[in-house]
Amino acid sequence: MQNKKQNAKKFNVDRPPTNLKFRPNGGNDSDSNNSSKDSTVLSNSETDLKGGITIAVESKHLKEKEDTDSPAINEDPMINTLPSNNITPVSTKSDGEQLSGVHLQDLIGMIRNAEKNVQLLNLARVRALEDLAKIIEEKEALQTEINVLEMKLAETDGRLKMAAQEKIRVEVLEDQLEKLRSELSIRGSSMEHARDMNSAVSASQSDAVNYFSQELELLRAENMSLKDELELLKGDLVNIRETGHRIQMLEQERYSLESSLKDFEFKLAASQEDVSNISSLKLECKSLYEKVDSLQELFDNTTKHTDEAFKVLQQNQELRKKVDQLEESLSEANLYRLSTEKMQQYGVLMQQKIKLLEERLQKSDADIHSYVQLYQDSMKEFQDTLSNLKERIDKRAEDESVQDKPSEFWSNLLLMVDGWFLEKKILADEARLLREMIWNREGRICDAYLSSKEMNETEIITTFLRLVGGLGDVLTGLSKALQKKGHLVEIVLPKYDCMNYELIRDFKALDVAVESYFDGRLFKNKIWVGTVEGLPVYFIEPHHPSKFFWRGQFYGEHDDFKRFSFFSRAALELLLQAGKRPDIVHCHDWQTAFVAPLYWDLYVPKGLSSARICFTCHNFAYQGNAPASELASCGLDVHQLNRQDRMQDNSSRDRVNAVKGAIVFSNIVTTVSPTYAQEMLTPEGGCGLHPTLNLHSKKFVGILNGIDAEAWNPATDRFLKVQYHAHDIEGKAENKEGLRRYLGMTSASGDQPLVACITRLVPQKGVHLIRHALFRTLELGGQFILLVWIMALGILLMREFEEIGNHFRDHEHARLLLKYDESLSHLIYAASDMFIIPSLFEPCGLTQMIAMRYGSIPIARKTGGLNDSVFDLDDNSIPVQYRNGFTFLTADEQAFNSALERAFYHYKNNVDEWKQLVQKVMTIDFSWDSSALLYEELYMKSVTRAKTANRS
Numbered sequence: 001m002q003n004k005k006q007n008a009k010k011f012n013v014d015r016p017p018t019n020l021k022f023r024p025n026g027g028n029d030s031d032s033n034n035s036s037k038d039s040t041v042l043s044n045s046e047t048d049l050k051g052g053i054t055i056a057v058e059s060k061h062l063k064e065k066e067d068t069d070s071p072a073i074n075e076d077p078m079i080n081t082l083p084s085n086n087i088t089p090v091s092t093k094s095d096g097e098q099l100s101g102v103h104l105q106d107l108i109g110m111i112r113n114a115e116k117n118v119q120l121l122n123l124a125r126v127r128a129l130e131d132l133a134k135i136i137e138e139k140e141a142l143q144t145e146i147n148v149l150e151m152k153l154a155e156t157d158g159r160l161k162m163a164a165q166e167k168i169r170v171e172v173l174e175d176q177l178e179k180l181r182s183e184l185s186i187r188g189s190s191m192e193h194a195r196d197m198n199s200a201v202s203a204s205q206s207d208a209v210n211y212f213s214q215e216l217e218l219l220r221a222e223n224m225s226l227k228d229e230l231e232l233l234k235g236d237l238v239n240i241r242e243t244g245h246r247i248q249m250l251e252q253e254r255y256s257l258e259s260s261l262k263d264f265e266f267k268l269a270a271s272q273e274d275v276s277n278i279s280s281l282k283l284e285c286k287s288l289y290e291k292v293d294s295l296q297e298l299f300d301n302t303t304k305h306t307d308e309a310f311k312v313l314q315q316n317q318e319l320r321k322k323v324d325q326l327e328e329s330l331s332e333a334n335l336y337r338l339s340t341e342k343m344q345q346y347g348v349l350m351q352q353k354i355k356l357l358e359e360r361l362q363k364s365d366a367d368i369h370s371y372v373q374l375y376q377d378s379m380k381e382f383q384d385t386l387s388n389l390k391e392r393i394d395k396r397a398e399d400e401s402v403q404d405k406p407s408e409f410w411s412n413l414l415l416m417v418d419g420w421f422l423e424k425k426i427l428a429d430e431a432r433l434l435r436e437m438i439w440n441r442e443g444r445i446c447d448a449y450l451s452s453k454e455m456n457e458t459e460i461i462t463t464f465l466r467l468v469g470g471l472g473d474v475l476t477g478l479s480k481a482l483q484k485k486g487h488l489v490e491i492v493l494p495k496y497d498c499m500n501y502e503l504i505r506d507f508k509a510l511d512v513a514v515e516s517y518f519d520g521r522l523f524k525n526k527i528w529v530g531t532v533e534g535l536p537v538y539f540i541e542p543h544h545p546s547k548f549f550w551r552g553q554f555y556g557e558h559d560d561f562k563r564f565s566f567f568s569r570a571a572l573e574l575l576l577q578a579g580k581r582p583d584i585v586h587c588h589d590w591q592t593a594f595v596a597p598l599y600w601d602l603y604v605p606k607g608l609s610s611a612r613i614c615f616t617c618h619n620f621a622y623q624g625n626a627p628a629s630e631l632a633s634c635g636l637d638v639h640q641l642n643r644q645d646r647m648q649d650n651s652s653r654d655r656v657n658a659v660k661g662a663i664v665f666s667n668i669v670t671t672v673s674p675t676y677a678q679e680m681l682t683p684e685g686g687c688g689l690h691p692t693l694n695l696h697s698k699k700f701v702g703i704l705n706g707i708d709a710e711a712w713n714p715a716t717d718r719f720l721k722v723q724y725h726a727h728d729i730e731g732k733a734e735n736k737e738g739l740r741r742y743l744g745m746t747s748a749s750g751d752q753p754l755v756a757c758i759t760r761l762v763p764q765k766g767v768h769l770i771r772h773a774l775f776r777t778l779e780l781g782g783q784f785i786l787l788v789w790i791m792a793l794g795i796l797l798m799r800e801f802e803e804i805g806n807h808f809r810d811h812e813h814a815r816l817l818l819k820y821d822e823s824l825s826h827l828i829y830a831a832s833d834m835f836i837i838p839s840l841f842e843p844c845g846l847t848q849m850i851a852m853r854y855g856s857i858p859i860a861r862k863t864g865g866l867n868d869s870v871f872d873l874d875d876n877s878i879p880v881q882y883r884n885g886f887t888f889l890t891a892d893e894q895a896f897n898s899a900l901e902r903a904f905y906h907y908k909n910n911v912d913e914w915k916q917l918v919q920k921v922m923t924i925d926f927s928w929d930s931s932a933l934l935y936e937e938l939y940m941k942s943v944t945r946a947k948t949a950n951r952s
């Protein structure tokens, strides 16, 4: 089911194209302004068909078109601006002259540059000198100021010293005054004379004190202002030092400028020397050329003479031979002249004999021929008898082994099938087909039963149902949905040896070999047909020594580029030779990307011109990249296509890129979700193709894939213990309990949510967050089931997860199952309450949609298709009716925790709301019907545009 992977489609031509035509406009079907000349039918290659599938869809609504469509590239403005080829013509005669010319030009250029640089340097030097002079002036002015200030400072210091001395004197006087006062007070008030004297002294003393105090204040103020000035001066001094420093730097700069100037002058001198050398060389060269020319003339003349001499010599030799022959014949004639008569008689006799012999020879030829015919007939008869015998022997052997089974065996099988039907584990139609097989005692049902001895009941049912169709992993829903809408859809696939042939009904080889071109010759292709899930499928089996599709696996071979370019061409050849007139040829992934250029370049000219090309890329990480020369194998013109605006890989000029080619040459380009499409237009997400996609953005669109709503339906799912649906979700709890028991986990209380994850274990899927989710869920009191499928390359991951699995082997709340198990996956989707998808990138993703269909609430990272299908319950910017899960943006543990914890909170605290949420997500339509509608619209628009363009 999970493999809705690449489908390839291809067409072939017998010889490489001589030119590549691009018709104006019309290539881009999403652009309403484009004109295209072609109307088309649908041919569609389907992803689910294990790589390399092509579906040809012919719409009833779109019939009767006569199209010669315009290719997809014409809109590319680069095509119009680039020359039609990249070869620069080179004249061999004047190589030397051209070389000299080139050097001289370069040197003159260099000299001019050097001169300019010298001028610039001179200017810079003059400016630097001017700056220097100014700075020196400034410095001198500052120095004068400093001198004045220093003088003032010295003056102030002197005055300060004087003031200090005055102060000391005043203090001494004050002391004396105090002493006198105390003496006076001791002597008493009787001494009038002394009092008079005392008051006089005291008056003079206080005058003196006042005077000195004022003086002191003045001095203090002066002192303060001097201090301020001093501070300013210090600041100035610092500035001066900095200026000095700058001057030093400028001087250094000046020195370096001067030295580079010298360098330049030196180089200039050298260049001038070179120039003079070159001019002398040129002169020398000219004279040499003149000499060469005259020598050439001489040589030509000599050659002519030699040729003439040679011819004359040859003529002489021939003449000599003729003379010799004549001489010989003359002597022979002389010899035989005498016996001429006898010889004539002998000749007649001989002729008669020859005639007789010829007659006999003819007769014996006829005899031999009839013997050979007889022999061939009898051989054919013998071979027919032999193969009949072989068939009969095989059949008898088969019958015998089957017939050997006792009737109880068959009765048991019948009872088993009836039981499944009564228990609603299989559908009525399936039961009917299985019963028929049992009644007919068919060997394959016997084999299926024997091979399923070790399996549980669900697995046995799966095995049995494979015998009656079921499909799933071969076709996806798009073709079926389109078929339901009334279109004729046909699929073209490589005939892989590893396909499950039991899924193909009425499988047979056609009595025809379609020849297709590859590596310079034609190869036969055997064509097989059959129906898969009601869809007609063509299988191409190349008769090529490399056994392209006989490798035991679909992809991953060293020569994939060759294998799928071969297939693409053979598929187109099949459409051409079968006289198909599809409206749309829909190719999927890089394996079929060759179809687009092959179609326009080789098959439109051959008359297969009705179709529009639609290309869907399911994962831009896979682009089909190879050395440019490999493109030639399928007949494409490497020279025309290995161009930046066509198939040349965006990061290597020697390589071509199949997906880029499909983007350029298709009318419609789609990918599997709108967000993924947006991501692809950015340098971070575009896998190197963002410039190409941006250039062709008008025809590029993202359409979310659907899921097979019949296969994934909890109301009819036969893998489940109990079926349930949105209006009655009781069965979900029973399935949860059943799975816990089946896996030996503890039955938990109702408020213990079961968190699940089903995935391939590859870095894309956010392995570190999956690991973290297990531990965090247990910390939060939940249960966790992880079903992972580890691909061959993930040995290290496998070991790591095996260890974790062992660690949790008997854990009551966690299980790690390292396998691919489809039936178990159904049980887990049904049993789980929450489903994590922490992918680093996810083009579309199916598991979130399947989980919702089974009522498991997704916790997903906002990327690619997840962002288009999961909307956060707590995000107020999203209309309530669309909210269906929990999302986080950053791929780290904190962001994941926040989403998981919010989910736990809602689960535990809003039980009724949670139930409503479960019911809501189960009713969301994720079927292919809505996606197919969008594809249908795209096809229609494209075809209509082509028709309109053809008419105008």
Ligand SMILES: Nc1ncnc2c1ncn2[C@@H]1O[C@H](COP(=O)(O)OP(=O)(O)O)[C@@H](O)[C@H]1O
Pocket (backbone or CB within 6 Å): 001, 002, 003, 004, 758, 759, 760, 787, 788, 789, 819, 820, 821, 822, 825, 844, 845, 846, 847, 848, 850
């Ligand atoms: N271990 C597994 N066992 C069974 N089915 C699995 C397993 N792992 C993944 N699947 C199935 O594979 C499909 C995954 O598809 P998708 O989400 O598009 O991822 P991708 O195709 O990148 O692996 C789903 O149908 C899922 O149920």
